[in-house]
Amino acid sequence: MSKLRSIFKRFVNIALVISILLRIYIHTYPSITPELCSWDDTKQFQNSEKISDIFKIEKTPKFKSVKDKLSLQFLQSYLFDVYENVIDRKVAEQKRKHDKYTNPRFLLFGDPQIKGNWKNTPLLKKLDTFGNDYYLGHIFSTMFKRLRPDFSIVMGDLVSSQWIPDDEFYNRTERYIKRVFPGAMPLNLDRIEELKSNNPADDGINYKTDWVKFADKTINAINNDKESLQFDMGNDVYKWTDEDSCLFINMTGNHDIGYSGDITYQHMSRFTDMFGKDNFVLHYNQGKPNSYRLVNLNSMLLEGPPLESELVSTTWEFLYQLFEEKFEGTTILLQHIPMYKPNGLCADGPDTRFYPNDYEKEPYKQGLMRSQNHLSVETTDKVMNLLFHNGKPGIILTGHDHYGCDVVYNRYTSKMKDNPDGLAISHWKASSKVDSKSNNKQFTGEVVQEITVRSMMGDFDGATGLLEMKFNEKFDSFDFVYKECLFVVQHVWWATMVSNILVIFLLSIRTLFF
Structure with missing residues (x-):
């Protein structure tokens, strides 16, 4: 019996150590790769000397191999970062101080795609969905507490399906706001609470969006009163409300509303009920050399054939108004x-x-757009010519491709052979690097970086994107620094939760019976 007690106590001690180590890991994971999970030190940053160097992409950790991570240098780096960001946060707070006007900082979260439950969903699946919400929420809470950005942006695909009914869309939105991004969206929380109070039901909510009203307003505006379309959301907006800790933007994705051949007024009405406008622009530092704008574009409503043509027309009207600025x-x-x-x-x-x-199955969709990985060549050129026409470098932030990606778009001009006036046409080509005029005489010297933010889902290691813009007086533009901070697959997070519960149970048994 004494031998059994000894074995049990030893097992409990081992389980306790593993549980503690896992708990430490999930709360300090950014400290394992601090070079990828921290803002740059503003005092040490050097602006680019060449326009081709203004885009900096950092995804490779300093310590890559197991051997590297067993080194004294790695241990020192890890412990130092833990001390700064977990134990004595005053040091980290001092380092985070920056000028948001010349050095804006963005946290980017790719495609969370939270799933839902139905009455016939197996219990294990419901538990998995429940845990996944908190896995994603842990990533946001950890990174937000560590970095305190000026902007937080979710790159669309907030929920997992556009086919769900209105009340289930509401349920997932409520979970998204309360569990996945807790405390980040007071305005959205107020919006959904108001919807719940206005649409009560015994089992939660009897929400039905008023899509007819939304449709009438949209159709009338695009056909008869384009001036009533309000896309400009203001200047120097860093919070939607005084309660916000930063400006939080929820982009829309195909899993939220569908592709253009699927999108109905119902889809758009309920999305705007919960999250606000799908197309808008925000301006910063107007009239100054360091001026910039955030353009939030509904890219699902650019091409077709669409189900509702007025929705596509509204999106293009938004782009034309931006060009006219x-x-x-x-x-x-x-x-x-x-x-x-x-x-x-x-x-x-x-x-x-x-x-x-x-x-x-749905005859009214015959021949319409069903899905797309990218915009077409023609639409890409048209959108970029409308938005990036002033010669300054810019950046495009996207989602959709869960693995993440970064490419440069170089701009070229060529004469139109069939045009008697000899006018030039402008087109953009994706490349892994910035081109040069010595390599291609048609290259204009204009470049735009596109960054596809890796998904924050567990299958993609719970990624977070960090983007910094640093004003470069030499070019009257910005340097862009993008980093990719990875957590770990969701199974490790689950192992931590399960081991914690198991250890508490085992310690209780040891206390009571041993």
């Missing part, structure tokens, strides 16, 4: 579907599909 600053474009690029540059190659002409 003759904006002279830097543009940061936010869109879910990436621009066109050939096979081989990213995990997802170009792939556009349409509903068959004999589609019997």
Whole structure:
């Protein structure tokens, strides 16, 4: 019996140590790769001397191999970062101080795609969905507490399906706001609480969006009163409300509203009920050399054939109004579907599909847009010429491709052979590097970086993107620094939770019986 007690106590001690180590790991994981999970030191940063060097992408950790991570240098780096960011946060707070006007900072979260439960969903699946919410929430809470950004942006695909009914869309939105991004969106929380109080039901909510009203307003505006379309959300907006800790933007994705051949007024009405506008612009530092704008674009409503043409027309009207601004600053474009690029540059190659002409399940969708990995070549050129026409470098932030990617778009001009006036046409090509005029005489010297943010889902290591813009007086533009901070697959988070519960149970048994 004494031998059994000894074995049990030893087992409990081992389980306790493992549980503590796992708990420490999940709360200090950014300290394992601090070079990728921290803002740059503003005092040590050097602005680029060449325009081709203004985009800096950092995804490779300093300590890569197991041997590296067993070194004294790694241990010192880890413990030092833990001390600064977990134990004595005053040091980290001092380092985080920056000028948000010349050095804005963004936390970027790719495609959470939270799933839902139904009455017939197995218990284990419900538990998995419940845990996944808190896995994603842990990533946000850890990174936000550590970095305190000026902007937090979710790159679309907030929920996992556009086919769900209104009340389930509400349920997932409520979980998204309360569990996945807790405390980050007071305005959205107020919005959904108001919807719940206005649509009561015994089992939660009887929410039905008023899509007819939304449709009438949209159709009337685009056909009869384009001036009533309000896309400008203001200047120097760093919070939606006084209660916000930063400006939080929820982009829309195809899993939220569908592709253009699927999107109905109902889809758009309920999305705007919960999250606000799908197309808008925010301006910063107007009239100054360091001026920039955030353009939030619904890229699902750029091409077709669409189900509702007025929705596509509204999105293009937004782009035309932006072009007419003759904006002279830097543009940061936010869109879910990436621009066109050939096979081989990213995990997802170009792939556009349409509903068959004999589609019997939903005959009204025959021939319409069904899915797309990228925008088309023509739409890519058109959008970029409308938004990046002033010669300044810019950046495009996208989601959709869960593996993440980064490419440069170089701008070229060529004479139109059939045009008697000899006018030039402008087009953009994706590449892994910035081109040069010595290499291609048609290259204009204009470049735009596209970054596809890796998904924060567990299958993609719970990624977070960090973007910093640093004003470069030499070019009257910004240097861009992007980093990719990875957590770990969701199974490790689950192992931590299970081991913690198990250890508490075992310690209780040891206390009571041993």
